[in-house]
Amino acid sequence: MITVALAGKPNAGKSTFYTAATMADVDVANYPFTTIDANRGVTHVRTECPCLDREERCGTENCRDGKRYVPVELLDVAGLVPGAHEGKGLGNQFLDELTNADVVLNVVDASGGTNTEGEPVETGSHDPLEDVDFIEEEMDLWLAGIVTDNWEGVERKSRSPDFEIEETLAELLTGFGASEADVAAVLRDLSYPDDPKQWTDDHRDALARDVRRRTKPIVVVANKADIAPDGAVDRLRQGTDKPVIPATADGELALRRAAEAGVVDYDPGDVDFDVVGDVSESQRRGLDAIRDVMADFGGTGVQTALNYAVYDLLDRVTVYPVQDASKWTDGTGTVLPDAFLLPAESTPPDLAYAVHTDIGEGYLHAIDARSSRRIGESHELTEGDVIRIVSTAGP
Ligand SMILES: Nc1nc2c(ncn2[C@@H]2O[C@H](COP(=O)(O)OP(=O)(O)O)[C@@H](O)[C@H]2O)c(=O)[nH]1
Numbered sequence: 343m344i345t346v347a348l349a350g351k352p353n354a355g356k357s358t359f360y361t362a363a364t365m366a367d368v369d370v371a372n373y374p375f376t377t378i379d380a381n382r383g384v385t386h387v388r389t390e391c392p393c394l395d396r397e398e399r400c401g402t403e404n405c406r407d408g409k410r411y412v413p414v415e416l417l418d419v420a421g422l423v424p425g426a427h428e429g430k431g432l433g434n435q436f437l438d439e440l441t442n443a444d445v446v447l448n449v450v451d452a453s454g455g456t457n458t459e460g461e462p463v464e465t466g467s468h469d470p471l472e473d474v475d476f477i478e479e480e481m482d483l484w485l486a487g488i489v490t491d492n493w494e495g496v497e498r499k500s501r502s503p504d505f506e507i508e509e510t511l512a513e514l515l516t517g518f519g520a521s522e523a524d525v526a527a528v529l530r531d532l533s534y535p536d537d538p539k540q541w542t543d544d545h546r547d548a549l550a551r552d553v554r555r556r557t558k559p560i561v562v563v564a565n566k567a568d569i570a571p572d573g574a575v576d577r578l579r580q581g582t583d584k585p586v587i588p589a590t591a592d593g594e595l596a597l598r599r600a601a602e603a604g605v606v607d608y609d610p611g612d613v614d615f616d617v618v619g620d621v622s623e624s625q626r627r628g629l630d631a632i633r634d635v636m637a638d639f640g641g642t643g644v645q646t647a648l649n650y651a652v653y654d655l656l657d658r659v660t661v662y663p664v665q666d667a668s669k670w671t672d673g674t675g676t677v678l679p680d681a682f683l684l685p686a687e688s689t690p691p692d693l694a695y696a697v698h699t700d701i702g703e704g705y706l707h708a709i710d711a712r713s714s715r716r717i718g719e720s721h722e723l724t725e726g727d728v729i730r731i732v733s734t735a736g737p
């Protein structure tokens with residue numbers, strides 16, 4: 343499963359985002375380091391279900407009237423403070439947790455109401471742009487530290503006749519989620535000496551930075567947009583080349599709770615909601631305020647940020663394997679039971695392997711369930727494809 347990590351300063355709203363997105367209970371409070379262990383939960387990206395092209399909605403748990411929710415893993419990594427790579431705050435522990443991530447949501451307090459150390463201050467008194475950069479810097483410095491600490495081992499290996507620098511560095515960096523292909527691609531674009539003994543700190547820093555960029559892309563979540571001063575989100579956008587998604591994690595949490603209580607009709611990612619239950623005057627005012635923010639930003643931003651991370655930055659497509667190409671069902675008659683988030687340009691054999699190694703190894707051919715036509719082995723799958731895999735290993 344794809345893993346999305348929430349990183350950021352204490353008090354930026356990570357746990358609120360996490361709780362809303364997973365509807366699990368973790369401590370949400372005004373204390374730095376409230377979250378001591380990484381919380382790991384399941385959230386979803388939202389897409390249009392292929393059942394919208396048929397007469398009936400599929401009615402699976404993850405499809406609400408054609409709004410399809412595809413599971414991804416979400417990590418609530420505890421707060422980072424500047425200097426974390428040197429062990430400041432709960433430093434390295436947090437950075438270690440980030441190694442599991444495929445993509446990082448850098449949650450910043452766009453209202454400027456949290457200082458560098460993560461303590462609450464007057465709204466607008468801290469520049470959130472600083473927080474955009476420091477998370478990246480901490481990750482880069484930390485990885486550079488690992489490379490430097492292990493360089494003696496690289497030098498030692500370079501004395502062996504079958505030494506391959508790419509392979510050795512890939513071994514070193516796999517713990518960070520880098521593959522040999524990632525390392526090879528990064529080295530292609532860097533100029534560096536062949537002999538590891540001649541590498542300087544600058545070479546190692548550049549390697550760490552480029553591997554980090556490639557393996558941990560970042561979306562900036564401009565949280566607390568509901569109380570941010572006018573223009574704060576635009577200023578963030580202008581100040582960074584990273585994608586910036588305005589959000590109110592608090593608003594999303596309130597809506598999810600209200601939906602669970604049957605008070606509002608709201609599905610995650612909707613741009614608006616209806617009040618369907620009895621609410622008090624103060625609840626109504628609260629909901630109206632959330633509605634205003636959603637109108638400004640096109641929703642609460644929580645679903646937008648998750649979708650951007652997975653579909654845009656990681657460039658995934660949702661593909662639905664079925665066993666019956668005309669009914670779009672699995673062996674038990676469930677319509678569109680599974681959805682896979684495959685890298686763009688994946689092929690039917692890639693899907694087969696994603697379903698199961700045995701299905702992949704026994705791959706014979708595939709059928710596009712929309713057209714009922716066979717598709718070739720190198721056919722590129724696209725968003726919303728419904729595919730029957732025919733394999734010696736499967737039914
Ligand atoms: N106004 C506003 N407050 C928020 C928002 N998200 C979180 N908060 C508040 O910010 C404080 C810190 O939130 P928390 O999720 O514990 O931050 P964490 O330390 O990053 O996990 C809490 O008081 C939250 O209620 C938001 O979108 N808007």
Ligand SMILES: [Mg+2]
Nearest residue numbers: 356357376377
């Ligand atoms: Mg927290």
